[in-house]
Amino acid sequence: MKILVCVKQISDTDDIVRIDASRAWIEYHEKTSFRMNRYDEYALEEALRIREKYPETSIDAISLGPARAVSTIRKALEMGADNGIHLLAEQNSFISPSEIATLIATVAKPKGYSLILAGVMAEDDMFCQTGQLVAAMLGLPCATSVIYQERFENGKTLYVEREIEGGQRECLHIDLPAVLTIQSGINRPRYPSLSNVLRARKQEILRLNIKDLRQPEPCECLACLSYPQTQLKGEFIQGSLENKARTLLRVLHQKALL
């Protein structure tokens, strides 16, 4: 079985994100560190667990992003993915989920994956679209927010549980090939082993420049970015540490909460 895992590189801390001068996209502070989207880590870990159970499995990790995204693909290899694919986007600009999905689907289609996994969303933009779009573009069934999955002995069907609202799970049978978007908490992602780290260091990563792929037609465009106008409902308690503590206790006491 061939599995593709979609991984996104995101900034580790979102408190130093700034809007660029044209208000068209964001720029990162030079000290920003980048890492793999947490939900994608769960997706990759799930793929690794499938391979442990069915050793004939191979796992490709794909990421679309600027040159720095290579480090996230490298991380996927360190965790245990077999191959890495980098869709290089040279410009630092907004790329909509439909464009990203089109590019991933273009690359995935000829490879005939049995299973495509992605995180349920990216922590930074939370669109919740890419996995579903890739599925629809490839004509595959899709289950989102997957919190449990298991393959039936026939090798053709998955039993899947989706985490839905109100503490419920929706249980379904879905035929392979399929796309699953993985919810956090499905597993505990592993730390890379030393042998995988050493292997990943030397391994070639397939790089495709998105300029050389079929150009997707944008369905949505980003008009502009702004900072939220924080309409303060309350007050900032001022003073020294002790003063703030005292003021808060007094307020809570007055309101009969303490």
Next chain:
Amino acid sequence: MKAQIVIVAQHTSGQVDPVTYEVIACAQELGRKQNFASIVVVLGKKTRGLAQEIADTCGLEIIGIENEALEMYNAEAYRAALGEALMQLHPAYIVLPHTSMGYDLAAPLSIDLKAACITSVEAILTTDHAVSFQRSLFSGKIIAQIVPCKTPAVLTIQPGAWRAEKEKVTHTVEICITQMHLKPTSTKTICMKPSEHEGLDLNQADVIIAAGKGIGNEENLSLIFELAKIFPNSAVGSSRTVCDQGWLGYQHQIGSTGKTVAPKLYVAVGISGAIQHITGMKDSQVIVAINKDPNASIFSVAEYCIVEDLEAFIPALLDEYRQLKSGQK
């Protein structure tokens, strides 16, 4: 029936989910701004009762689409049924809640309809020549305005972004129920079952002290529990990240994929204030936020804001509290 905005209702176990009325409120606003009419589509095995409930609450025309395969939510069946209905209705907008149903359906529908897709919408902005949809990026640190470049546009509405409007409906509302033929689906919905993480009833607590990823490490949870101890009938809650890290069980999680709470006092510690969390706690009577980042979005919903590192502030607060207690004796 003709309408430019189609709202997809969400329901569970024969009840209309409250989020449906939030989506209707959003669609009504969009309709007023663009002079568009709205219609609600309800899918299910039996839809009469649901359709009537929605009609009585909002006064919009309703289409009920019935089939055995629509008894429980099934992405494939819903997509096929909606696809067919939407081909006939030709709307400019299809509006769904941003829930496990809404985001599951929105993207594939946009492919079927060759539509734009904008998820997690929090506000609508109109200028002379364009409508754009506002949503958050980076845990609410940045606001993006997104414009659909195609018609129709599929939108999912962030729960909590609109307030449900209930109007007194005096006119008769048209309800049209149709049986739709659907091909058997290959994806089978088997059943619904309760999640495994239960056991803590956060709704019973008068005071909730909630920890976010800003607490930095698992060890700092002891400070959160210490703080909770000084309040009678208190409980410890958390953001999803804290549960994902394994620092607390999911029974502590508050927000759109966890519990919705409204205690007398909610103390958010190290919580950035992403709308997914805010949705679950914004109706608390008094909200106190403690965060070292002065720009954290949680401060926009808090009544009392404290910009401090919890590692310094909570011990100081506990110290002051003990002094106060001993002084009273």
